[in-house]
Amino acid sequence: xxxxxxxxxxxDPSGRWTRVAERGSLFGMRIxxxxxxxxxxxxxxxxxHVVVTYFFLTDRTGRAASRDYLxxxxxxxxxxxxLGRRPGAWQSFLxxxxxxxxxxxxxxxxxxxxDAIDFDAHGIELVxxxxxxxxxxxxxxxxxxxxxxxxxxxxxxxxxxNVLMFTDHAxxxxxxxxxxxxxxxxxxxxxxxxxxxxxxxxxACLARGELVAILGDRLEAGDRxxxxxxxxxxxxxxxxxxxxxxxHLLGYPxxxxxxxxxxxxxxxxxxxxxxxxxxxxxxxREKDASELLTTYAARLEHYCLEAPYQWFNFxxxxxxxxxx
Amino acid sequence: xxxxxxxxxxxxxxxxxxxxxxxxxxxPTTHLIDDLDLDSIDAVDMAVRLEEKTGFRFGEEELxxxxxxxxxxxxxxxxx
Numbered sequence: 001x002x003x004x005x006x007x008x009x010x011x012d013p014s015g016r017w018t019r020v021a022e023r024g025s026l027f028g029m030r031i032x033x034x035x036x037x038x039x040x041x042x043x044x045x046x047x048x049h050v051v052v053t054y055f056f057l058t059d060r061t062g063r064a065a066s067r068d069y070l071x072x073x074x075x076x077x078x079x080x081x082x083l084g085r086r087p088g089a090w091q092s093f094l095x096x097x098x099x100x101x102x103x104x105x106x107x108x109x110x111x112x113x114x115d116a117i118d119f120d121a122h123g124i125e126l127v128x129x130x131x132x133x134x135x136x137x138x139x140x141x142x143x144x145x146x147x148x149x150x151x152x153x154x155x156x157x158x159x160x161x162n163v164l165m166f167t168d169h170a171x172x173x174x175x176x177x178x179x180x181x182x183x184x185x186x187x188x189x190x191x192x193x194x195x196x197x198x199x200x201x202x203x204a205c206l207a208r209g210e211l212v213a214i215l216g217d218r219l220e221a222g223d224r225x226x227x228x229x230x231x232x233x234x235x236x237x238x239x240x241x242x243x244x245x246x247x248h249l250l251g252y253p254x255x256x257x258x259x260x261x262x263x264x265x266x267x268x269x270x271x272x273x274x275x276x277x278x279x280x281x282x283x284x285r286e287k288d289a290s291e292l293l294t295t296y297a298a299r300l301e302h303y304c305l306e307a308p309y310q311w312f313n314f315x316x317x318x319x320x321x322x323x324x
Numbered sequence: 325x326x327x328x329x330x331x332x333x334x335x336x337x338x339x340x341x342x343x344x345x346x347x348x349x350x351x352p353t354t355h356l357i358d359d360l361d362l363d364s365i366d367a368v369d370m371a372v373r374l375e376e377k378t379g380f381r382f383g384e385e386e387l388x389x390x391x392x393x394x395x396x397x398x399x400x401x402x403x404x
Contacts, residue, residue: 196371196387203372226365245365249372282343282366 026169029110029176036107044107048100056096062314066092069311072233078305091309098309101261102146108265109148112181119153119259120268126255127271131157136206138254140243140274142217142300143312149259149267151186151213160185160210164202166192166220191222191242199249206252213257214243216296217313228290232297233304235318239297241289247278254278254292256299260307272299326404331378331397338373339393352394374400 036044056063070087073079083091108116130137131154139161141147151161163186167173170190177186189205189212191198205212216239219227223240230239247254254274259267274295280288304311336350345360356362362370371382380400390396 195384196368196382197384199368199372200375200381249369 026172026176029173029180032103032107033110033180036104036111041104041108045100045104048104049097052096052100053093056093059314061316062096063089063092065313065315065317066095069233069313069317070095070308072235073305073308075234076305079308082305082308095309095311096314098261099312099314102310102312105146105261105265105267106148109146109152110177110180112184116265117149117152118266119149120262120266122268123271124153124269126273127154127157127159127257127269130211130255131159134209136209136252137211138206138243138247138250138252139211139213139257140216140254140296141213141257142215144217144300144303145258145260145307145310146267147213147215147259149261150257150269153259153267153269154211155185160187160205160208162187162189162202162205162210162212164189164191164212164214166190166222199246202246203250206250212246212252214246216240216243217300228286228293230290230294230297232318233301237297237318239293241293244275244278244280244289244292247275248280251277256296258303260303260310270303274299326378326401328397328401331400331404332393334377335374335393335396335400338370338377342369342373350393352392352397354393355391356393356396357391370396378404380404 032044035047067087070083070091074083074087085091105117139150141150147163151163154161165173165188167188167190170188173188177184177188189198189201202212219238219240223242226241226245227238228241229236231237232239243254253276256272256274257269259269262268275292278292332352336347339345339350339360340347343360343362343366349359354360356367367387371387374396375381378400380403382399386399390399
């Protein structure tokens with residue numbers, strides 16, 4: 001059994017803290033943003049280091065997951081060049097530290113400091129073109145780099161980004177977002193598995209020329225039975241078919257978008273088109289979905305090798321696959 | 325107001341075009357799950373295509389309650 005999907009992970013102490021930290025428990029969102037606004041970036045950066053160091057020292061499972069992941073990066077010549085030396089405890093700490101840096105940048109974004117982040121121009125032309133055409137698109141992201149930074153860039157181009165989440169708290173999250181950053185247009189859409197209502201809601205966003213983003217590297221409870229097993233960094237993983245099922249249902253193009261941190265307050269956004277028109281034929285749906293997810297996994301792998309420390313899945317990502 | 329025959333024609337058109345069924349195997353009594361083996365994703369798929377065609381937007385309960393092609397036709401007809 002893997003510990004990746006929702007309910008399983010809830011019983012998994014190692015996965016929990018990253019989930020809580022990343023999704024931002026509702027109370028946590030308010031309190032950390034308050035902290036950022038009151039004490040500023042430096043203090044928050046120091047605090048984030050303390051918190052992350054604490055987890056690094058106490059979270060044995062997370063540390064093991066980090067070592068496993070970094071060993072996979074090291075086994076690829078491209079990853080070896082970036083890491084420079086065989087990953088050990090220090091590299092794992094750098095991995096945790098990258099998470100602290102990402103959290104502080106996220107607080108800046110949540111606080112509505114829209115000028116806090118600079119972007120390198122790479123790959124932006126695709127986002128530009130989408131914004132100009134006013135054409136909707138599905139965006140697959142990952143827990144690699146900063147999803148919020150990607151969102152911020154799209155917003156600067158006046159493109160609305162909707163984020164799909166399996167959550168019962170969509171309305172409350174949206175309310176907090178509006179409080180924190182009244183000018184931001186991002187919106188969370190709650191997805192119920194197999195729900196026709198969600199699909200209609202998503203289609204309405206796309207039809208208005210908005211982006212609908214979904215994180216494609218983790219399974220949620222609702223993905224059960226709708227996954228494909230594909231190779232990622234040397235071992236098979238189960239990835240959700242949901243983004244491509246939506247693309248098939250609604251007929252919009254699918255982009256991979258990732259924002260990787262390249263320096264203090266600096267990100268580079270990578271945007272690639274994965275499919276113009278997804279067609280999952282009824283008889284070959286499994287095969288078609290698996291091919292699309294293979295492409296996604298290969299591109300994700302490429303960017304992991306480019307920015308290995310920014311992979312924020314501190315749990316046994318490969319599950320049983322790694323031991324088999 | 326569309327007749328039930330016309331709506332039946334739309335439903336079979338969607339099922340033949342999107343799901344590659346033979347029109348000849350589609351009758352009003354055809355059962356969506358037992359005969360056609362549609363799953364929940366297919367059902368959503370069908371609902372989206374039919375909405376494009378008819379403007380009728382299935383609710384969650386309605387989509388779950390339909391069993392046969394005739395049920396779909398009746399539902400759309402009654403809401404028209």
